[in-house]
Amino acid sequence: MSDRLGKPTCLLVASAAAAGVSAQSFLHCFTLTSSAFNLQVATPGGKSIDFVDVNESNTRWIQDFRMKSYANPAKLESIDGTRYHALLIPNCPGAMTDLANSGYLAKILQHFSAENKPICAVGHGVAALCCATNEDKTWVFQGYSLTGPSVYELVRQPNFASLAIIVEDFVKDSGATFSASSPDAVHVVLDRHLVTGQNENSTLPAVQNLLMLCNVRACLVEPGTSQWSRRCGFACVPAQAAKTTPWEAVTSALHGLEQPCELPAAKAGLEPSARRKQQQPARPAGSRGLREPRPRRHRGTAGLWARRLPPGQRMAGEAPDSHC
Helix, strand or coil, rough: CHHHHCCCEEEEEECCCCCCCCCCHHHHHHHHHHHCCEEEEHHHHHCCEEEEECCCCHHHHHHHHHHHHCCCEEEHHHHHHHCCCEECCCCCHHHHHCCCHCCHHHHHHHHEEEECCCCCEEHHHHHHHHHHHHCCCCCCCCEEEEEECCCHHHHHCCCCHHHHHHHHHHHHHHCCCEEECCCCCCHHHHCCCCECCHHHHHHHHHHHHHHHHHHHHEEEEECCCCCCCCCCCCCCCHHHHHHHCCHHHHHHHHCCCCCCCCCHHHHHHHHHHHHHHHHCCCCCCCCCCCCCCCCCCCCCHHHHHHHHCCCCCCCCCCCCCCCC
């Protein structure tokens, strides 16, 4: 119970439209993050998730998932974004229908963007980011670099002509930078606190970047505290140095441009292997690393010890010599 209370919380938003959610992408998102976060699945209206592209490799997992109590999604309309540390949207073909126009998700994304909380969207789930507009009709992610399904990938769909939104066109028209690789290729873009994956094949590296991003954010601690310093493997930076531009401060710290906090594994500025070498005494020249011979120990039967005793003495329990 204490371990569960100590975990950060992650909101996994999925579509409730008929187009559904990619089964394989959802499987990877859920399994990778469930060990690091307390997960909360949410859909518009709290409707159940319709999984698509179910095959032999994920059928059993989907069946087991539906039997769990946490498989019942919460209502997206009742979600308080301030209670969550990360936001994850898997590949949802139905996101272009409901999530791309959700005003409740827009409020959550506005809060996450203002607080620089990690956001990850994969494949068609990137379309859900399109709902986040400010009062002046500008996009929250204006000036960001991100990826999503390319036109070459969308044109292969039979309903391409009736798609409600094309992410590539929306991103470019909203003042952001869009990039894509070859169709079905693994392509992930990380810009500040936003992680986007081009397609379903990019789910694994995208979620891994989200986990890394959450670890880096956890390292932004106040001076004198080492609670997170001991729990993550990244260099920590003081919180004062990250108040204005947190991501630049973290990036510079990871590249050694800032003074990191003192970690047990990096004491005195040396790696553990370097400290072990420094503590070892220097070997004399020409020794070639040869060790001194150890004194020979006599182990085994009592007769071996008897050979070392003076003549005429016997060990306790030893039978006298027999003479023929």
